[in-house]
């Protein structure tokens with residue numbers, strides 16, 4: 001499998017009046033060609049900070065990025081615009097309200113001085129056609145479209161430069177449930193047609209399961225579990241992942257410890273020592289306060305950051 005995107009030890013800090021938030025505290029993963037990595041976690045865990053640093057909308061504090069095996073400078077966004085684009089949750093906020101649909105999709109091509117005027121016109125028409133925006137709407141402004149249509153325009157705009165990697169930050173969360181499925185199916189079809197790689201962010205595990213080949217679970221700036229979609233769905237090993245699963249109607253999850261999230265997310269300005277999840281983890285032991293668990297491979301491609309993961313891992317394999 002070709003490695004399309006590699007992210008290594010990415011750190012993003014935000015300075016606020018109250019102190020520094022370590023929104024992303026050393027995250028590493030890779031995404032293969034034509035694959036989707038779904039990223040899930042509670043509000044405020046750092047998903048958007050990570051996404052924005054990868055595409056270059058935020059400057060990461062440190063870390064490395066590679067696209068198609070070639071290192072790119074994570075602090076120079078222009079170096080990767082043609083390879084990587086982003087789709088946002090809120091197309092109202094991300095689309096310039098004064099540009100027509102046609103102009104919005106053409107804009108990236110103009111910025112990068114690509115194609116002749118006639119070719120641009122033809123390409124924009126083909127893109128809009130592909131995402132299901134009829135020609136009668138090409139001269140409309142964003143506020144004259146429905147939420148679903150606006151997101152389709154956002155997708156056409158993201159595809160204009162023919163990138164191979166698309167970072168989707170909650171692309172369907174603002175849409176009605178019936179429209180969500182249509183937009184998700186469009187993204188899945190486009191992936192198959194164009195061999196696209198997606199980092200797909202959502203707080204909705206069912207949505208993540210539907211679109212992803214791999215799932216990464218993030219908690220307070222770190223990835224606590226990552227693995228193939230079926231492994232994470234059926235045999236989650238991290239107590240936090242198990243807690244998230246228990247909020248879905250996942251009936252396939254294998255027996256293991258019950259974990260309920262009974263308290264609030266700790267203050268991100270001063271995360272707990274050792275394991276960041278320990279203040280909410282019913283399974284915490286003394287070691288958890290002292291030593292930060294590192295991601296360890298428990299099965300092929302399935303990595304978990306928990307001092308006790310092996311206890312559940314052996315139960316899961318005994319039950320399998």
Ligand SMILES: Nc1ncnc2c1ncn2[C@@H]1O[C@H](COP(=O)(O)OP(=O)(O)OP(=O)(O)O)[C@@H](O)[C@H]1O
Pocket residue numbers: 014015016021023041042043044045046047048049050203268
């Ligand atoms: N520009 C910023 N300045 C200061 N703090 C920020 C900034 N952006 C994010 N943060 C803080 O960084 C942490 C991570 O936020 P982020 O938006 O990345 O989380 P998220 O997982 O995308 O949340 P949500 O699911 O609500 O979108 C939070 O504590 C947030 O308050």
Ligand code: SF4
Pocket residue numbers: 238239240275276277278279281282283284285288293305306307308309
């Ligand atoms: S390392 Fe300890 S506190 Fe953290 S998830 Fe595992 S058992 Fe819970």
Ligand SMILES: [Mg+2]
Pocket residue numbers: 047048049
């Ligand atoms: Mg976000």
